[in-house]
Amino acid sequence: xxxxxxxxxxxxxxxxxxxxQYLDPSPTELRTLLSRANLTGAxxxxxxxxxxxxxxKWTGGERAIPYAAWRLLLKETGEVPQRVWIGYEAxxxxxx
Numbered sequence: 001x002x003x004x005x006x007x008x009x010x011x012x013x014x015x016x017x018x019x020x021q022y023l024d025p026s027p028t029e030l031r032t033l034l035s036r037a038n039l040t041g042a043x044x045x046x047x048x049x050x051x052x053x054x055x056x057k058w059t060g061g062e063r064a065i066p067y068a069a070w071r072l073l074l075k076e077t078g079e080v081p082q083r084v085w086i087g088y089e090a091x092x093x094x095x096x
Contacts, residue, residue, distance in 0.1 A: 007032040014080055017067045025070055027061040034059070037077035048072050 009032055012023040025033075034044055034055075041055035048069040058065040074080045 007035065009033060009079070013070070014074065017071075024064060024067075027059050030065055030070070030073075031059050033073060033077060033079065036079075037073075039073075039077070044073060047076050 009025070009029045010023060012021050013025040013029055015022040033039075034041070039047075041052040041059070045052045045055045050069070054063075057063045058069075071080075075082045
């Protein structure tokens with residue numbers, strides 16, 4: 001469960017979607033991520049290709065954030081490492 005006082009993000013929400021222990025982030029966890037990164041709804045929307053209204057729906061719990069958008073925000077904010085592709089090899093710390 002997310003503790004609103006210390007604004008934590010559960011480690012299970014940071015896993016790859018294919019991991020059986022992956023959990024969808026709560027609206028509170030999304031708000032925490034945006035707050036940590038000093039992102040407005042509009043700025044976050046620009047990063048993932050949606051408008052600010054969609055971000056508000058996600059942060060308000062009206063709709064769940066799609067995994068791809070969540071993962072992109074995690075990578076863009078540095079919460080999970082990014083892989084860099086050089087030729088046919090991925091270089092980075094994130095496991096496959």
